[in-house]
Amino acid sequence: DVKVTQSSRYLVKRTGEKVFLECVQDMDHENMFWYRQDPGLGLRLIYFSYDVKMKEKGDIPEGYSVSREKKERFSLILESASTNQTSMYLCASSLWIRGRTGWDTEAFFGQGTRLTVV
């Protein structure tokens, strides 16, 4: 069974704090993703990474950064937390099948971190 584990289920942080959300997967997946989930907005891609030390901006990267020093770990960093970053954060990983064009595969999700910024 693929396991994607997020370090915290619930977090409460103060405005201006630097916040680290950690995600670890145990299936040697190349791709890792960070999404935030808000009612009516679905899953919005913040950042993704297709290899160690590689990162790509998603649709809403402002106010966030990421780190992927090891293949199994992908960290999301809120440089200075603000109340509009209160949300559910979901990490996911997927296997990339190499080929002429390459194929993505099923993304497995972590259990989510509900972050509240006060």
Next chain:
Amino acid sequence: GENVEQHPSTLSVQEGDSAVIKCTYSDSASNYFPWYKQELGKRPQLIIDIRSNVGEKKDQRIAVTLNKTAKHFSLHITETQPEDSAVYFCAASSNDMRFGAGTRLTVKP
């Protein structure tokens, strides 16, 4: 980047009826189209997926169709049951998986 639009945002059906959810995508490079079901308080889980070299795929009561020319794909659930009630998300990917906004399906007994 890819833009995925999903309709309807809410869908209510009677038990036993069919449900159809539709998505469109913008990036012709996308070649993988999964559908996820998310029950309340749980993580999204894959229910069916389709690749760009296939036009249709079926798994029991669930089917997905893909029209690459029109850049749209649809989820069909037949003989709906109350346990099908959940939020469903479509996604499109060519390495950067983007999701639609979700459809809340309610199946009334």
